[in-house]
Amino acid sequence: MSTALQADSIAEGRGAYRRLARRKLVLLGVLAALLLASLVADLTLGPARYSYTEVVRALLGLDVPLSVSVVVWEIRLPVALMAVVVGAALAVSGAQMQTVLNNPLASPFTLGISAAAGFGAALGFVLGVSLLPAGWSAWTIPANAFLSAMGCSLLIHFLSKRRGMTTETIVLLGIALVFTFNAALSALEFIASEQALAAVVFWTMGSLGRTTWVKLGIATLVLVAIWPLFARQAWALTALRLGEHKAASFGIQVGRLRLQTILLVSALASICVSFVGTIGFIGLVGPHIARMLVGEDQRFFLPASALAGALVLSAASVLSKSIIPGLILPIGVVTALVGVPFFFSLILSTRSRPW
Amino acid sequence: MSMTRRGLLALSGAALLPAVPSLAAPAPVQVTDITGRTVTVKAPVERMIMGEGRQSYLVAALDRQNPFGRVVGWRDDFRKADLDGYTIYEKQFPQIARIPSFGGWKDGAFDIEQVISLRPDVVVMNLESKVAIDDGGLIGKLERVGIPIVFIDFREKPFENADRSIAIMAQVLGREEQGRTLADYRRTQIERVTSRLQGFTGPRPKVMIERAAGYDESCCMSFGDENFGRMVTLAGGINIAATLIPGTFGVVNPEQVVAAQPDVVVATGSNWKLYAPDGAWVGVGPGADQAVARQRLRKLMERPAYRTLPVARSNRVHAIWHQFYDSPYQFVAIQVLAKWLHPELFADLDPDATFREFHERFLPVAYAPGYWVSLSA
Numbered sequence: 102m103s104t105a106l107q108a109d110s111i112a113e114g115r116g117a118y119r120r121l122a123r124r125k126l127v128l129l130g131v132l133a134a135l136l137l138a139s140l141v142a143d144l145t146l147g148p149a150r151y152s153y154t155e156v157v158r159a160l161l162g163l164d165v166p167l168s169v170s171v172v173v174w175e176i177r178l179p180v181a182l183m184a185v186v187v188g189a190a191l192a193v194s195g196a197q198m199q200t201v202l203n204n205p206l207a208s209p210f211t212l213g214i215s216a217a218a219g220f221g222a223a224l225g226f227v228l229g230v231s232l233l234p235a236g237w238s239a240w241t242i243p244a245n246a247f248l249s250a251m252g253c254s255l256l257i258h259f260l261s262k263r264r265g266m267t268t269e270t271i272v273l274l275g276i277a278l279v280f281t282f283n284a285a286l287s288a289l290e291f292i293a294s295e296q297a298l299a300a301v302v303f304w305t306m307g308s309l310g311r312t313t314w315v316k317l318g319i320a321t322l323v324l325v326a327i328w329p330l331f332a333r334q335a336w337a338l339t340a341l342r343l344g345e346h347k348a349a350s351f352g353i354q355v356g357r358l359r360l361q362t363i364l365l366v367s368a369l370a371s372i373c374v375s376f377v378g379t380i381g382f383i384g385l386v387g388p389h390i391a392r393m394l395v396g397e398d399q400r401f402f403l404p405a406s407a408l409a410g411a412l413v414l415s416a417a418s419v420l421s422k423s424i425i426p427g428l429i430l431p432i433g434v435v436t437a438l439v440g441v442p443f444f445f446s447l448i449l450s451t452r453s454r455p456w
Numbered sequence: 457m458s459m460t461r462r463g464l465l466a467l468s469g470a471a472l473l474p475a476v477p478s479l480a481a482p483a484p485v486q487v488t489d490i491t492g493r494t495v496t497v498k499a500p501v502e503r504m505i506m507g508e509g510r511q512s513y514l515v516a517a518l519d520r521q522n523p524f525g526r527v528v529g530w531r532d533d534f535r536k537a538d539l540d541g542y543t544i545y546e547k548q549f550p551q552i553a554r555i556p557s558f559g560g561w562k563d564g565a566f567d568i569e570q571v572i573s574l575r576p577d578v579v580v581m582n583l584e585s586k587v588a589i590d591d592g593g594l595i596g597k598l599e600r601v602g603i604p605i606v607f608i609d610f611r612e613k614p615f616e617n618a619d620r621s622i623a624i625m626a627q628v629l630g631r632e633e634q635g636r637t638l639a640d641y642r643r644t645q646i647e648r649v650t651s652r653l654q655g656f657t658g659p660r661p662k663v664m665i666e667r668a669a670g671y672d673e674s675c676c677m678s679f680g681d682e683n684f685g686r687m688v689t690l691a692g693g694i695n696i697a698a699t700l701i702p703g704t705f706g707v708v709n710p711e712q713v714v715a716a717q718p719d720v721v722v723a724t725g726s727n728w729k730l731y732a733p734d735g736a737w738v739g740v741g742p743g744a745d746q747a748v749a750r751q752r753l754r755k756l757m758e759r760p761a762y763r764t765l766p767v768a769r770s771n772r773v774h775a776i777w778h779q780f781y782d783s784p785y786q787f788v789a790i791q792v793l794a795k796w797l798h799p800e801l802f803a804d805l806d807p808d809a810t811f812r813e814f815h816e817r818f819l820p821v822a823y824a825p826g827y828w829v830s831l832s833a
Contacts, residue, residue: 149715168714168764175760176711229733241734294536297731300672310674427700427712
């Protein structure tokens with residue numbers, strides 16, 4: 102009798118779990134569909150006003166005028182795909198940063214990554230300093246930004262390895278570095294010529310316009326390489342959200358997991374930032390959108406973060422070139438303008454606590 | 457003996473004071489600057505601070521004998537933004553390397569104590585720094601110690617403000633006569649273009665102006681309906697970004713360049729070795745190597761925004777000295793543009809000769825061609 106009841110409740114629980122999982126999968130599907138729609142819009146809209154069929158023919162490599170194929174393949178496609186990859190990468194970085202630092206305000210930039218990258222880029226713009234050997238001049242700015250951002254992350258990494266470091270101290274360290282690099286950046290801006298100053302300012306506002314296929318390839322590769330590492334830790338990271346002590350009691354080496362994750366996240370964010378400049382908002386808001394939709398379970402949370410980030414940045418890319426046709430507004434600015442109202446509406450309409 | 461000693465004393469005194477050969481002794485003069493403020497300046501000034509080093513372009517044309525004698529401080533942009541031009545001047549006036557320089561003037565963030573300690577008779581600022589200067593209350597602070605600030609402008613609204621800016625600087629330097637000659641010359645040279653275009657009804661070519669092309673990887677900074685944008689209009693062209701960019705500067709979608717199918721491409725460039733040693737900019741300017749400039753310009757036309765355009769493979773792709781945009785020499789740029797846009801109409805116009813003549817009549821340095829370059833088909 103009682104075993105039958107038990108079996109019933111188990112079956113009921115399993116059913117509830119399946120319904121929940123199915124609902125989450127449906128939400129993932131919706132996000133993916135929206136992302137696809139945004140990507141299509143990004144590829145078909147533009148001041149050159151090509152028809153849908155022309156764009157498709159160009160994409161398929163069929164016979165189209167040279168200008169159509171150049172616009173589609175070299176101007177629209179790399180930018181549209183970069184928006185998706187960078188959006189996903191930044192949101193994933195933000196998601197894991199929030200998880201391991203147990204802090205809803207964390208983003209890939211909390212630890213000073215974007216400030217350091219901006220400083221590295223400005224070194225190149227203002228003083229002509231290159232951290233690369235001569236002959237690699239085309240890569241000066243991204244390489245400067247990347248090396249400087251990674252330097253900052255490694256500093257945090259080694260300081261965090263000291264005994265007694267808590268998540269709060271790591272965040273504090275990061276914030277101190279943010280201020281340091283911002284001050285150094287301002288100092289460079291202060292001595293910059295107006296030409297160099299304009300370049301630095303444009304860079305810090307973020308731009309997908311510098312995308313090339315090689316950069317897109319590198320960013321994609323890094324994202325694809327890091328993804329399985331996070332996926333493998335999915336359960337451990339989920340457990341971490343129950344609290345450090347509970348996670349430790351499950352046998353998870355919390356300290357190691359945290360350091361490892363911070364390092365991976367830093368690498369991922371540094372790559373993105375060095376190619377597109379500072380697009381800060383995605384890394385904060387992407388994971389929050391995902392959490393409100395699917396919750397903390399990393400098996401859903403991670404892909405949902407990636408999709409939400411990619412969607413917001415892709416939509417921002419469409420808007421940045423459509424608000425004033427013919428001009429491109431800085432993507433960092435548009436991202437915040439698109440993301441904030443969406444984010445507000447989610448926060449206000451969600452009954453459960455977002456964090 | 458005593459005569460010699462007195463002579464020596466006088467000489468050493470002259471060495472201490474900036475040597476300004478002026479006929480009139482300094483006397484208080486009312487100067488109305490470009491913002492409409494009227495200030496009292498003891499003119500001709502003997503000690504002057506230039507809020508932008510490139511005000512030298514104007515000062516040199518107003519006083520070719522002794523352009524830098526009264527300059528006791530300046531912003532450091534002349535050397536940094538126009539290395540080739542600065543080098544030419546430095547060769548002739550080695551003392552300019554020792555003029556104290558400041559950064560950050562555009563933000564009005566200069567050190568007011570340093571300014572006061574240099575005891576200038578006047579501080580001449582560019583209009584674009586007015587907001588920051590007002591913000592810091594610097595005008596009042598300097599006035600209380602008897603240092604007037606005067607604003608001029610060749611950048612924000614060069615065509616409305618150039619004549620008056622020349623007159624203001626001339627008044628401050630006590631070179632009014634030369635100022636009038638310079639303004640007349642400038643106006644006459646611009647009219648050589650505008651008067652001929654007045655009755656012109658033929659087609660006006662569409663022009664893509666790329667600002668600081670190749671300075672960094674992104675494409676394409678451009679001008680709205682001011683500055684180079686206005687110069688193109690005056691020279692009988694249609695600036696394709698005029699209706700797109702609301703202010704003076706902006707970024708155009710590279711795709712827009714493809715869509716607009718410009719008939720002429722003009723890139724601005726300068727020797728930015730000190731700022732972007734790895735940039736793909738076209739280093740036109742005084743004495744620039746034409747072959748190198750042409751090669752770099754050709755390389756810029758391989759970018760996706762230009763590659764498919766018929767114009768990219770024609771002889772209607774040009775580069776021009778970026779600093780024309782912030783100098784009283786814009787009349788040269790207008791003539792160059794006019795000749796590029798309407799080669800037949802302006803067949804007899806020779807901007808190179810104009811600029812050479814201008815150097816001979818007004819400037820202390822010899823003319824070194826190289827301020828512009830065109831691709832050959």
